[in-house]
Amino acid sequence: MRAKNISRNLIFAISMTTATTLSGQAPAADNPLLQPYTTSFKVPPFTDIKPAHFMPAFEAGMQQQQEKITAITAQKSAPDFENTIAALEQSGKQLQLAGTVFFNLTSANTNPELEALSRQIAPRMAQHSDDIYLNPNLFARVKTVYDHRATLKLTPEQYRLLEKTYKAFVRSGAKLSEAQQMQMRNINKELSLLTVKFGQNLLAETNGFEMIVDKQEDLAGLPASVTAAAAASAKDAGKEGKWRFTLHNASVMPFLQYAQNRALREKMYKAYTNRCNNNDALDNKEIVSRLATLRAEKAALLGYASHADFVLEENMAKTPAQANELLNKLWTAALPVAKNEAAEMQKVMDREGKNEQLEAWDWFYYADKVRKEKYNYDAEELRPYFKLENVREGIFATAQKLYGITFTQLKDIPVYREDVTAYEVKEANGQHIGVIYMDFFPRASKRGGAWMTSYRKQATEKGTRIAPVVSIVCNFTKPNGNQPALLTPDEVETFFHEFGHALHGLLSNVRYETLSGTSVPRDFVELPSQIMEHWAFEPEVLKMYAKHYETGELVPDALVAKMKEASKFNQGFATVEYLAASLLDMNYHTIAAGTKVDAPAFEKQQMDKLGLIPQIAPRYKSTYFQHIFSGGYSAGYYSYIWSEVLDNDAFAAFKETGNIFDPATARSFRTNVLEKGGTVEPMDLYKAFRLRAPEVKFLLKSRGLEN
Structure with a gap:
């Protein structure tokens, strides 16, 4: 998990189950x-x-x-x-037909x-x-x-x-x-x-907030692309001539990073981090407390010390102790780095002579200032080179070079929204593999974050391969007027990430659906997604897609070099905010049966015990931690960093050959990981690919924490 925007990907597992008869049903x-x-x-x-x-x-x-x-x-x-x-x-085949469509639509539309x-x-x-x-x-x-x-x-x-x-x-x-x-x-x-x-509370709360700006001076510092999107959002909301900012990532994150108006940054930040914590009908505090208590009771009924013990028994980590060992080791390395980053930002604030102390709503803004000072790098410079359609074609080209597969748009196929696109995926010899849907832009009917899901999982029946139908759902920056959708580097990386999940589902080649594709432990499922991120900004890959949307010029090497040089900047923050959320998750789910927690007090107690500095909040605070309280990742949020050990080690296998598209390495990864689903223990799959166990040194190096 690198320096991502706060919302991340969600993978929704479909659980097949029941309902009562309603009037007005179709025959x-x-x-x-x-x-x-x-x-x-x-x-x-x-x-x-x-x-x-x-x-x-x-x-x-x-x-x-x-x-x-x-x-x-x-x-x-x-x-x-x-x-x-x-x-x-x-x-359960008939039930599955209804369930896959229903649960995917309740998430995406x-x-x-x-x-x-x-x-x-x-x-x-x-x-x-x-x-x-x-x-x-x-x-x-x-x-x-x-x-x-x-x-x-x-x-x-x-x-x-x-x-x-x-x-x-x-x-x-x-x-x-x-x-x-x-x-x-x-x-x-x-x-x-x-x-x-x-x-449902979180979706309503996120959609219910808007900040309307009606003074031009309050937009100081914001890039033209951000203000144009805010103006378009205001117009769509019937407030033409003003600027509208929301809690969707494509709106709130650029505002926190670039807006000079500190009071408005504070307003946006507090609205974001207090979601479902406002003592109203959408408050989630009691739900969080009750979920933690019920999960502990259920685990105890089954003979487990905690919900985390129950969950991790089926994961690679096996026990909470082993998961916490990795998390705490990384915490020890990352927290001093984050403190140094905070000190650097405070120096910049002191130079400005405003006599202000760094607060959480200042972090993104001053991190951007320090980044520009140290590296002369502004991520906004890359946007014109990351046209969504070009990035998509670059992803397709990457997959083709690795696995020989092709993608052809299907224009006469049913979609659930007019802006959703679909593609047929084929082997190099023309054999049909499956279908992938892509749904890119935020709307009120869609949950936040990004995820991959399936409408039909791969299986084999009577010797015939049942082709999968998968979908990736994102919340990327929308087109604006005559300007196409131009992605941030984070959004590009997220696209590659979700596409990695999609490949896991598409290239599956097993007999039983229960073991198909992404049906693997939580702390292994992120390997196929996170390894794809490594290709996103490799020079060879950038030449495939990073072309200026107006001139067609390739992204300059100097700009790419600055991006690479700055890539390890702010990794203390990125690691600490992620680890804080992961450890909060583990703490909620290691309480004993009969324990009742007060969510805000419990969260504060755990963060104080860790020594989390006040300028950083957990990536997800309790009342909007959808991964663990509504998304299937309970006692499993640690899995991103666990899998990051795997993906950094696995990508090193490609780099060691001198060719990031090495055919033999790609073939081994496909046959030993992507095709196998859950048919083999994850560590055995990994060792079959790497011929050894994974090593943590590659993760530490990628985050700049090796020293």
Whole structure:
């Protein structure tokens, strides 16, 4: 995790589950979610899908899955892999069709109808999942197969699926008493509602804030591209002639970095960092506290010391102690660097003679000043060379040079928004790999951050590869008037990052969907995404895409050199704010059962214990920490830095050959990592690629913390 904007990528895992019947539903014959898709490449028929279609599709899917499970448990044949494990794997296909579309739309293009449905679906989905995993007859069959696994002559992938299936039942409470299972059901129901509510509150709070500037002098310091975007935003909001700034990253981050008006910087910063912490209907403090308590109770029911112990058992880190060991080691290295950075900025403030002390809302502004003084580098100089369409073509060219794959735009294919684009992905020989959607710009109906997701995961059925359909969703700077979308270096890097996730999903080549693509531990899933970031600003890659949007001139070597030289600047801040959030996550999720926390007090206590300086806040404070309270990363936010050890070490394998596109190294990474999904233990996959365990020295060097 480098010096990213505060919002980051989210990967949304789809959890298949239930709902109640509503009036006004479309009949089954008219419901596109209940019919075979007849679209090109069998993508979802977005233009035909209406909110009224979802509930009956969920209900039909749940009913079908329950019927199939009843058939599995009613068999007279002895349990074996095919009639129990493989049959269970196939049981939820209809439900999955509805779920993938619904959950992706509620993240990327929601509306009041979908949000209302989410609140109804969430508890029933939890109930449906519990009805499967707490079914004693089904678990008895799964356990029988598992107990006889050594004699079944299974393939490695079958063995892996069996092991994962058995663990899923045990970790869901299959071995608990009836009373404990009822307690588990109640916890799961409440958790499902709270996580939905947290995310909806955050979206509403983010969309609800605007700062209107009506004086030209209050725009001092802001680049023309930023003020033009603010003017366009004001016009769209019916406030023409003014400038509108919001809490979306493309607006708030440039304002904090460039605006000379300190009072307005403070206003924006406090609005951003106090989201859902304003003692109103959208406040998330009680939700945070309750989620932490419920997760601890659930972990204790299952016999774990904490929620983090429960989660990390299935990750590379294995224990909270091992994850914390890395985090604390890096904290010790990074905090003094951050303090030195703060001292440098204070010197600049002192020279200005205003008798002011550096505050958190000053950091981005004065970091930019110091960066310009030390390196004569302004990231805004790069924007004209990072036209979105050119960056996209550079990413495609990078993937082609590495893996031989091609991308062709599909113009006659359903999309869920008119500004969403789709591409067919093919092997060099023309063989179809899959489809990728790209959704770039912020809107009120979209969550913040950036993420990759799937509408259909890769699998193999009857010897035929089922082609995946994936999507990357971002919140990049929008086009403005006649000016195209011009990205910041951070946005370019984020694009490469999410595309790395997409490659993981697209190039998957496994048999079972449960093990496909990104279905790997949280602290391994970021390897394919973060390694792609390394190519973004390599000179060979920049020559593919970094062309001035007006003149076509390649980005000057001198400007690239300045960017490279400045790349390790402010890494104390970037590392500390990330680690603070990671350690906060681990602290919330290592509380013991029965512990109740007051979110603001708990957060302050943990940050004081770490010695976090007041000029830096955790990258995500508790009430808007969507990754861990509504995004599937609970006790897992550390995974970005854990994976960064892997990605820096892995990219070094390419650099060591003298060719960042070395065919043999790329082929090994594809076959040993990208294609394998979750079919093999992550460390074994990594060692198969690197022929050794990863080394942390490459991470320390990339962040300038080696000394």
